[in-house]
Amino acid sequence: MKKVIEINSLTKIYKNGRGIKDINLEICQGDIFGFLGPNGAGKTTAMKIMTGLVKPDSGDVKILGYSVLEQFEQAMERVGCIIENAESYTYLTAFENLKQFSRYYKNIDDKRIDEVLELTGILKYKDEKPRKFSLGMKQRLGIAAALLSKPEVIILDEPLNGLDVEGMISIRNIIKTLAETEKITFFISSHLIHDIELTCNRIGVLYDGKLLNVDTTENILKNYASLENYFVSEVERNGRI
Structure with missing residues (x-):
């Protein structure tokens, strides 16, 4: 292997x-x-x-x-990672958070953002702000951010x-x-x-x-x-x- x-x-x-x-x-x-x-x-x-x-x-x-x-x-x-806490910008929506994070990578478009939101089960909350999220939803958003760049x-x-x-x-x-x-x-x-x-x-x-x-x-x-x-x-x- x-x-x-x-x-x-x-x-x-x-x-x-x-x-x-x-x-x-x-x-x-x-x-x-x-x-x-x-x-x-x-x-x-x-x-x-x-x-x-x-x-x-x-x-x-x-x-x-x-x-x-x-x-x-x-x-x-x-590599994608979450160390200690899944942080986000509370004044941005879930989608806007991932849009902001996408700027660190090459070739991440809106379709990819929707893909990771769908994969983590929070696509229907894409226009909501994380301050309203449960801890589990915040973790899902953090994992979505970690997945953005298609890491290995x-x-x-x-x-x-x-x-x-x-x-x-x-x-x-x-x-x-x-x-x-x-x-x-x-x-x-x-x-x-x-x-x-x-x-x-x-x-x-x-x-x-x-x-x-x-x-x-x-x-x-x-x-x-x-x-x-x-x-x-x-x-x-x-x-x-």
């Missing part, structure tokens, strides 16, 4: 001692990879490095063969956090459909074990800044009653819970 994301010896330690330590990871085309760990484990730090928002102390990340540190523009050219890789930080059951199911179905039909590779972080189990086909457990293990969801569930049991086992085996 084609390697899409390569993380090599990635380390970033903050003054308070938190961060990430010597992370190595490979993600292949079409994977929905789940970065599972509690709040403060280092998930957002890793994703900020992956998207050029934070510089590591050491190590590197390659996306589609390009180093984020040395070839940032090429590395990010085919989408990086989502806690995309299901705060959503109701209907919103979670909707976002999960969007992610699975895009991975299957468009062969988009997803890198998703979450502390919500059940949702990672239902969404992702590969899972990495991050705990206290260390990547404890990586395995397929199918293999995990063959050997454990649930992803929660696997998570507890991995953390115990590596020293603490």
Whole structure:
């Protein structure tokens, strides 16, 4: 399988001692990879490095063969992302927000904007302003923005956090459909074990800044009653819970 994301010896330690330590990871085309760990484990730090928002102390990340540190523009050219929050201009409509975002890319026309609004299920709300949206609708608008440029890789930080059951199911179905039909590779972080189990086909457990293990969801569930049991086992085996 084609390697899409390569993380090599990635380390970033903050003054308070938190961060990430010597992370190595490979993600292949079409994977929905789940970065599972509690709040403060280092998930957002890793994703900020992956998207050029934070510089590591050491190590590197390659996306589609390009180093984020040395070839940032090429590395990010085919990447869509939401880090921490899906932000929007509250005084613009959903359509106008995407029109504004489209200026960062080449050859994004109104038809493409309607396509991503349809894909994320909010086309009928295109003329409404996000300040009226539920959290789930704001997340859908954020994912629509991430999809605008037809990316090959989408990086989502806690995309299901705060959503109701209907919103979670909707976002999960969007992610699975895009991975299957468009062969988009997803890198998703979450502390919500059940949702990672239902969404992702590969899972990495991050705990206290260390990547404890990586395995397929199918293999995990063959050997454990649930992803929660696997998570507890991995953390115990590596020293603490």
